[in-house]
Amino acid sequence: MPLGGGTDLLVAMKEERARPETLVDLRRIPGARDITLNDDGSARIGCAVRLADLVEHEGIASRYASLAQAAAAVGTPQLRVMGTIGGNLAQRPRCWYFRSGLPCVKNGGSDCLAAKGENHYHALFTPGPCHAVHPSDPLVALTVLEASVEITGAAGTRLLTLSALFDGAAHNVQGEMTLGAGEFISAVLLPATAAGGNQFYEKLMQRGAWDFATVSLAAHRRTDDAVRIALGGVSLGPYRVNTSVEEDVATGGLDDDSIDALSERAMYDAQPLEHNGYKVWQAQALMKRAMRRLDAR
Ligand SMILES: Cc1cc2nc3c(=O)[nH]c(=O)nc-3n(C[C@H](O)[C@H](O)[C@H](O)COP(=O)(O)OP(=O)(O)OC[C@H]3O[C@@H](n4cnc5c(N)ncnc54)[C@H](O)[C@@H]3O)c2cc1C
Structure with a gap:
């Protein structure tokens, strides 16, 4: 290895x-x-x-x-x-079922044990049978770049x-x-x-420090004015928000109502589990903040 x-x-x-x-x-x-x-x-x-x-x-x-x-x-x-x-x-992934060696899909079992179990930190967008998220902060920034x-x-x-x-x-x-x-x-x-423009990374955690993201966001208004926004803590791989949302943010001139509508549209496909619905709110809060920062250039 x-x-x-x-x-x-x-x-x-x-x-x-x-x-x-x-x-x-x-x-x-x-x-x-x-x-x-x-x-x-x-x-x-x-x-x-x-x-x-x-x-x-x-x-x-x-x-x-x-x-x-x-x-x-x-x-x-x-x-x-x-x-x-x-x-x-x-x-x-940091999923506790996987890391504890329990018989989840990643460990050779037939089901994702988080799907109906302790899923507070799990995914909102799930490409496969496993509901874990990717724990990396840099991956989110590399996605927008x-x-x-x-x-x-x-x-x-x-x-x-x-x-x-x-x-x-x-x-x-x-x-x-x-x-x-x-x-x-x-x-x-x-x-x-990837170079320059207006770019930043924000991370929400359960504790103030030394913790994985519950949800994080990276955003980039490039020097050619194109906008890229990605979320962390919501998927097992990189997750870029809908390109139509990015395009509307790039157009600019957003008021509070359009920012609310865009942050809702960005989460339209989210499929929260029993205990992680709060992540939808966190993602929307991060996105609203980011859209204001990107709009200000
Ligand atoms: C307490 C704790 C808190 C943490 N908090 C965070 C956090 O907030 N944010 C965050 O992003 N991460 C966090 N991490 C994870 C930490 O960042 C990773 O452990 C670290 O980045 C892994 O890097 P490494 O070089 O030590 O990898 P290694 O431990 O050496 O390898 C990890 C895995 O990757 C494989 N691997 C290594 N290099 C490569 C390569 N070049 N190509 C292919 N496979 C490779 C290895 O075989 C292994 O499977 C935390 C970890 C701990 C223990």
């Missing part, structure tokens, strides 16, 4: 949820810890770049503020110093969009990603359109 900072994998090994025969330390690959900013606004972030590096790197903070803010929102300083961007994207990932394996290198990377959630219930055997994320690639 690929090893990044080990902050998730070593815990999984201690709890015997992961039993790798061999660990491959990706941090030793030449260039894996490099951040390369290109003149056109695009960038390449090696898979072993630490979350703390993304927070502290001046070029990342000034060009891709939403990513720096999302990396800063991860857990604790210790996690950010050890955790890598590749490992953060590849970390496993329309990042892609470079995948490396024995056969060479290929590029995937984030939605293609996490398409596995719908088809392969045992994992979340569409990686083949021996493949790993070797880099995260940001397109030129």
